[in-house]
Amino acid sequence: xxxxxxxxxxxxxxxxxxxxxxxxxxxxxxxxxxxxxxxxxxxxxxxxxxxxxxxxxxxxxxxxxxxxxxxxxxxxxxxxxxxxxxxxxxxxxxxxxxxxxxxxxxxxxxxxxxxxxxxxxxxxxxxxxxxxxxxxxxxxxxxxxxxxxxxxxxxxxxxxxxxxxxxxxxxxxxxxxxxxxxxxxxxxxxxxxxxxxxxxxxxxxxxxxxxxxxxxxxxxxxxxxxxxxxxxxxxxxxxxxxxxxxxxxxxxxxxxxxxxxxxxxxxxxxxxxxxxxxxxxxxxxxxxxxxxxxxxxxxxxxxxxxxxxxxxxxxxxxxxxxxxxxxxxxxxxxxxxxxxxxxxxxxxxxxxxxxxxxxxxxxxxxxxxxxxxx
Numbered sequence: 001x002x003x004x005x006x007x008x009x010x011x012x013x014x015x016x017x018x019x020x021x022x023x024x025x026x027x028x029x030x031x032x033x034x035x036x037x038x039x040x041x042x043x044x045x046x047x048x049x050x051x052x053x054x055x056x057x058x059x060x061x062x063x064x065x066x067x068x069x070x071x072x073x074x075x076x077x078x079x080x081x082x083x084x085x086x087x088x089x090x091x092x093x094x095x096x097x098x099x100x101x102x103x104x105x106x107x108x109x110x111x112x113x114x115x116x117x118x119x120x121x122x123x124x125x126x127x128x129x130x131x132x133x134x135x136x137x138x139x140x141x142x143x144x145x146x147x148x149x150x151x152x153x154x155x156x157x158x159x160x161x162x163x164x165x166x167x168x169x170x171x172x173x174x175x176x177x178x179x180x181x182x183x184x185x186x187x188x189x190x191x192x193x194x195x196x197x198x199x200x201x202x203x204x205x206x207x208x209x210x211x212x213x214x215x216x217x218x219x220x221x222x223x224x225x226x227x228x229x230x231x232x233x234x235x236x237x238x239x240x241x242x243x244x245x246x247x248x249x250x251x252x253x254x255x256x257x258x259x260x261x262x263x264x265x266x267x268x269x270x271x272x273x274x275x276x277x278x279x280x281x282x283x284x285x286x287x288x289x290x291x292x293x294x295x296x297x298x299x300x301x302x303x304x305x306x307x308x309x310x311x312x313x314x315x316x317x318x319x320x321x322x323x324x325x326x327x328x329x330x331x332x333x334x335x336x337x338x339x340x341x342x343x344x345x346x347x348x349x350x351x352x353x354x355x356x357x358x359x360x361x362x363x364x365x366x367x368x369x370x371x372x373x374x
Contacts, residue, residue, distance in 0.1 A: 004362050005327045009149055009177060009304050009353035011198045011205060015259070019202060022258040026251040033247055035227035045250055052257025053240070056209055059260050060193055061185035066212040068240045069253045073176040074100040076194035076210035079243055080172045081105060081143060083218025084192075088112035089140035092131055094155065095341040096120045096148040099334045101174055105143070120148075120341065122299050124156040131160055141170040146178025150338040150349070151294050152279070152304030154182070161189030170216050177302050179209075180263050181272040186213040200271075201263060203256030206249055212239065220245075271356045275303030278354045278363050283307075285367050289374060294342055294349060306342075306349035309373055314348045317373065321350075324369045328352055 005013045026048070032039070034046035050064070057067040070076040081104045085091055091108070093101055095117050105115045118130040131142060142164050147154045157173055164171040165188065172192045175184050179193070180200025186193055190213065197207030223235045224245035236242050263271065283293050283305045294306040309317045318330030332339050332348040339345040354363070 003325050003327055004358070004366070006352050006354055006358065006362075006366065007327045007329045008355040008358075009199065009333075009351060010329060012200065012202050012355045014357055015204065016202050016262040018258045018262055019204065019255050022255045023204060023251055026254045030250060030254065034250060036225075036247070048254050049248065049250055052253050055257045055260050057211070059264065060179075060195075060209075060211045061187060062193075062211045063214060065239050066186075066214050068210040068212070068243045069248045069256075070208040070210050071206055071249070072198070072208040073174065073194050073196035074208075076208045077101055077143075077172070077174060078104050079210050079221060080192040080194055080218060081141070082108065082221045083243075084141050084170050084172070084216060085113050086219030089114075089138045090136045091115045091140060092118055092134050092142045094118050094120050094127075094131075094144050096145055096150070096153065096155065096338045097143065097335070098145065098149055098174065098176065098338075099336070100176070101143050101145070102337055117337075120153065120155060122296050124159065128156055128159055128163060132163060135167065135169070139167075139169055141172055143172045143174065145174040145176070146182055146184060147302035147304070148335075148338055149177050149304065150333050150335050150344075150351070151306050151342060152177070152301040152353075154178070154300040154302055157184075157190070158188065163189070164191075165189030177304065181268050181275065181302060183268065186211055191216055197252070197256040197259065201256060201259045203259035204252050207252040207256045209256075210243065214239075218243070222246075266356060272303070274356055275354050275358075276301075278358060278360065279303045279305050279352070281360065282352055282363050282367065286370070289367075289371060291370065291374070294344065303354060305352040306344070307352070308344070308349050309370065312373065314350045317350045317370075320373055321366070321369055326366050326369065 030045040032041035032045035034049045054064045057064045077100045116134040121127045161171045176196045179195040193211040195209040197203035198205045222245045226241040228241050229236050292308045314330035330350045
């Protein structure tokens with residue numbers, strides 16, 4: 001039975017053909033260690049990695065050297081959060097954050113940092129006010145998701161960033177659910193963008209990005225070989241070397257560059273329009289069936305729909321749909337705090353998240369199976 005993937009908020013699948021071709025070509029042709037040798041194999045590989053880095057940088061309106069390849073968005077968030085908070089202080093996050101934000105911040109609170117949690121409201125002005133009221137004299141950073149991975153609620157990240165800019169506070173954006181569909185760029189208060197390469201950027205698993213505007217120099221949490229300044233015991237103080245210790249995932253980086261190329265070709269606006277149309281159709285149909293859908297009037301949503309079927313746990317519903325060939329994620333989605341905020345903890349919800357490769361007829365077939373469960 002062919003599986004239909006509606007769990008693209010976790011990882012987009014299938015991948016574009018150009019991404020698959022780039023991975024195969026990299027394994028066949030670009031197997032050198034970039035930046036470590038002067039021979040042709042190393043130089044050719046380094047050139048391809050550089051081209052991918054430049055494409056990713058341009059996508060986020062950043063300088064090429066300020067674009068760091070990471071293992072995933074979690075890795076990027078840890079580099080940014082722990083790097084900026086290295087000397088301690090106060091940090092603010094929202095109650096919609098993924099554990100990739102909550103857990104690093106909580107770990108820091110066991111040492112020399114304190115954190116506060118701002119409530120996300122249906123009214124963006126109130127949400128911004130909740131962040132502003134929590135600012136203290138020693139507030140160093142604010143971390144906020146672009147869009148919730150549980151409900152899809154789009155946060156007023158651009159206005160929160162502007163608030164931080166005016167107050168001289170570092171703003172770190174978790175773009176895991178927003179990059180590739182929302183107009184996210186560094187500048188105007190956004191100091192760091194943390195992106196998952198394998199989600200909305202359509203790259204392979206094991207890829208991510210940390211993109212900086214260059215205003216802040218984070219401390220390091222990993223040190224090692226960079227291919228530069230090798231006589232020094234200290235880690236280089238310039239990007240990307242400062243935050244890229246060890247050999248980068250060359251195959252993944254080159255393929256991620258092609259994923260970004262795919263998004264640029266289709267366009268963020270068209271991908272968002274297509275996926276939003278599928279989500280709106282799905283959510284409206286569920287409401288007509290009497291299914292509980294976790295969306296509110298007046299709120300802007302990314303292409304994610306969380307729901308629950310009465311009489312079934314989220315995991316039971318997801319399991320039944322999986323047996324019919326539909327991949328949805330049931331549970332807490334690594335975001336217990338967000339589920340607590342919307343009142344669905346500890347059981348969670350079933351999450352529907354399409355990609356540009358899904359079609360309306362697939363959604364209709366999924367709705368047919370949900371109706372049978374009802």
